[in-house]
Each structure stands twice: as C-alpha cells, then as structure tokens.
Amino acid sequence: MPNKEAYCFVEVTLKVIGGRWKVLIIHQLLYGTMRFNQLQRNLTGITHRTLSRQLQEMEAHQIVIRNDFNETPPRVEYSLSPLGYSLKSILLAMDEWGKNYGIGDK
Structure with missing residues (x-):
C-alpha cells in the first residue's frame, strides 16, 4: 500500500x-x-479580487513582499522576495519549453 504522505516535490512547487x-x-515582478x-x-x-487574492497567497x-507605505x-x-526571485530559472525554462512546443504544434 503506497504511503499517503509521500509526494513529489514538483507538487510542492505547483501548490x-x-x-x-x-x-x-x-513574471511581471521579475x-x-x-x-x-x-x-x-x-x-x-x-480582476481586482483575483489579483489581490493571488498576491496574498x-x-x-514568502514569494512576494508587500511594502505598505x-x-x-x-x-x-509588490516585489519578489529572494525566494520568489529564485523561481526565475524555472520560469525561463518554462518559457523556452513553451516556445519549442509552440513551434512543433503549428
């Protein structure tokens, strides 16, 4: 029987x-x-509500830093925290993958 607590770390990233x-x-905050x-x-x-909710999450x-003056x-x-900025290489790789996938999809 599989361990229910075992998970893939990709799931953590996606969460x-x-x-x-x-x-x-x-991507914008990069x-x-x-x-x-x-x-x-x-x-x-x-929407205003969705952006607000996403930024709060x-x-x-600890991906985004909110500075209230x-x-x-x-x-x-809003700016990226060092942890948020560490996602840059992941996003660039996803961008490159998307470009390559889009070429083959046409």
Missing part, C-alpha cells in the same frame, strides 16, 4: 505557483517592483 495567474504575476494597479494593467483580464508563501492616498508596492 505555491500553480494556477492561471501566479506565474504571470511572478522586472522589478510594481504597484497593484500596474500589475493589474499589465495582466489583461485579471504568494505573500503567505502607510500614506494617503494609499501606496503599496
């Missing part, structure tokens, strides 16, 4: 960055710190 938007958010509205403009189709997983009007910036 943290899986879904439609997280990888795209991380280019530097961004404000919430900048991210929403760059990610065509994402990534902050909880406690000003009026409110100013909040």
Whole structure:
C-alpha cells in the first residue's frame, strides 16, 4: 500500500505557483517592483479580487513582499522576495519549453 504522505516535490512547487495567474504575476515582478494597479494593467483580464487574492497567497508563501507605505492616498508596492526571485530559472525554462512546443504544434 503506497504511503499517503509521500509526494513529489514538483507538487510542492505547483501548490505555491500553480494556477492561471501566479506565474504571470511572478513574471511581471521579475522586472522589478510594481504597484497593484500596474500589475493589474499589465495582466489583461485579471480582476481586482483575483489579483489581490493571488498576491496574498504568494505573500503567505514568502514569494512576494508587500511594502505598505502607510500614506494617503494609499501606496503599496509588490516585489519578489529572494525566494520568489529564485523561481526565475524555472520560469525561463518554462518559457523556452513553451516556445519549442509552440513551434512543433503549428
């Protein structure tokens, strides 16, 4: 009988960055710190609620750093933590794989 606690570490990665938007958010933040509205403009189709939820989840997983300047009007910036930035090579490999797959798919 298989051990129910045994799992693949790819599952751990997918739990943290899986879904439609997280990888795209991380990709945007690889280019530097961004404000919430900048991210929403760059990610065509994402709702305010979804972006907020995804950022909260990534902050909880220590992938994203939220910097609240406690000003009026409110100013909040998001950036990748060192752990989040360590995903760069994974995303670049996924980008390359997608390019190669897309070529063969045509």
